[in-house]
Each structure stands twice: as structure tokens, then as C-alpha cells.
Amino acid sequence: xxxxxxxxxxxxxxxxxxxxxxxxxxxxxxxxxxxxxxxxxxxxxxxxxxxxxxxxxxxxxxxxxxxxxxxxxxxxxxxxxxxxxxxxxxxxxxxxxxxxxxxxxxxxxxxx
Amino acid sequence: xxxxxxxxxxxxxxxxxxxxxxxxxxxxxxxxxxxxxxxxxxxxxxxxxxxxxxxxxxxxxxxxxxxxxxxxxxxxxxxxxxxxxxxxxxxxxxxxxxxxxxxxxxxxxxxx
Numbered sequence: 001x002x003x004x005x006x007x008x009x010x011x012x013x014x015x016x017x018x019x020x021x022x023x024x025x026x027x028x029x030x031x032x033x034x035x036x037x038x039x040x041x042x043x044x045x046x047x048x049x050x051x052x053x054x055x056x057x058x059x060x061x062x063x064x065x066x067x068x069x070x071x072x073x074x075x076x077x078x079x080x081x082x083x084x085x086x087x088x089x090x091x092x093x094x095x096x097x098x099x100x101x102x103x104x105x106x107x108x109x110x111x112x
Numbered sequence: 113x114x115x116x117x118x119x120x121x122x123x124x125x126x127x128x129x130x131x132x133x134x135x136x137x138x139x140x141x142x143x144x145x146x147x148x149x150x151x152x153x154x155x156x157x158x159x160x161x162x163x164x165x166x167x168x169x170x171x172x173x174x175x176x177x178x179x180x181x182x183x184x185x186x187x188x189x190x191x192x193x194x195x196x197x198x199x200x201x202x203x204x205x206x207x208x209x210x211x212x213x214x215x216x217x218x219x220x221x222x223x224x
Contacts, residue, residue: 004154032211042217043215050210097160098143098206098208099170
């Protein structure tokens with residue numbers, strides 16, 4: 001059975017801090033790992049990492065994938081109150097229908 | 113381009129009542145999914161569809177049925193609601209590879 005575990009489950013920081021969110025996984029025939037941000041409503045896509053793209057960066061957010069150790073991290077530098085959200089990690093395995101297995105999520109709270 | 117929409121946004125049911133949740137997407141995506149999100153458990157796949165007229169079970173299908181009569185719509189039905197089905201329900205769609213799924217805004221369902 002595919003499994004995704006995120007840590008920490010919650011995190012409280014102040015504006016300007018740097019945070020690192022962790023995601024470890026066990027999945028049959030790994031294809032990709034995705035990060036989503038969820039603010040009250042629909043999860044919105046941040047990054048997708050695959051064997052051919054193990055590092056992604058967008059502004060203050062960056063992510064890396066370690067396929068050997070089966071984990072990924074999401075870094076957020078110079079955090080802002082607008083970064084407060086639940087961050088979800090999901091993994092796609094080898095099935096053709098594109099099933100995503102999600103972790104529990106990390107609740108990030110950024111105080112002014 | 114509305115993306116993925118869901119109706120209703122909120123609903124309260126009594127045990128034993130039935131209802132249908134509607135998901136619509138205007139992106140011409142082949143794949144559609146229904147998830148439920150419960151505190152501390154991430155998103156779990158209920159049912160999915162790989163194209164018009166097809167449906168299949170996900171990891172938590174019991175108590176739910178689905179239909180995909182038109183490519184743009186994916187319906188989730190609860191025949192006899194139970195308190196354990198109190199949750200937030202998300203619909204998602206995907207064009208095909210890559211694995212990124214686009215999510216609707218969610219339906220918060222409470223079963224008393």
C-alpha cells in the first residue's frame with residue numbers, strides 16, 4: 001500500500017523566518033511527487049518533481065526530491081503571513097489512472 | 113474559464129437521507145476524481161473516472177456511488193448518509209500526463 005508521511009504536522013513561525021517541510025514516501029513504481037498549498041478551500045498546485053526534475057524553485061519557495069532516500073523537502077524563505085496554509089505532499093505511482101496518495105499535510109502559521 | 117466547480121458548497125443531512133454532489137470542469141479533461149478530506153488524514157480517493165462513461169473505485173468507496181454520463185460532469189451520490197460521511201469533499205480533474213490535478217473549491221457535508 002502506498003504511503004506518504006509529512007512532518008511536522010504543524011509549525012508556527014514569525015515573518016521572515018525560513019521553514020523546511022518534509023515529505024517521505026513509499027510507493028510502487030514512483031512517477032512523481034507533487035506539492036500543493038491549501039488555504040481554506042481548494043488545494044492549489046505548487047511543484048511537481050520527477051526523475052528528470054528533482055529540484056524546482058519559484059520565488060521564495062523551492063523543493064528538492066531525493067529518490068534514493070525517498071523524501072522531498074519544501075523550503076520557504078523570508079516567510080510572510082500570506083504563506084499561512086496547509087501544505088500537502090502527494091505522490092503518483094505507476095497506475096495509469098493517475099492516482100495521488102496524499103500525506104496528512106503540514107499546517108504552517110506565520111505570525112506578523 | 114471556470115476550471116473545476118462544485119455544487120453545493122455546504123449541505124447538512126440527516127442520517128439516512130440521500131444527496132448528489134455535482135462536479136463540473138470546462139477544461140476538457142479526461143480524468144476526474146472524488147476525494148474526501150478529514151482532519152489529520154489528508155485527502156483520500158473515493159472514486160475516479162478515466163473518461164466519459166467509465167468509473168472505478170478508489171480507496172474508500174463504501175457508501176458512495178458515482179456517474180460520468182458527460183465528459184465535463186462527475187456526480188457523487190450518497191444513497192443513505194451516515195455520520196461517518198461528515199467530511200469535506202473535493203473534486204479534481206486532470207488532462208492526462210503529467211500528474212497535476214486541478215481541484216474544485218470543495219463541499220462541506222455534515223450528517224447529523
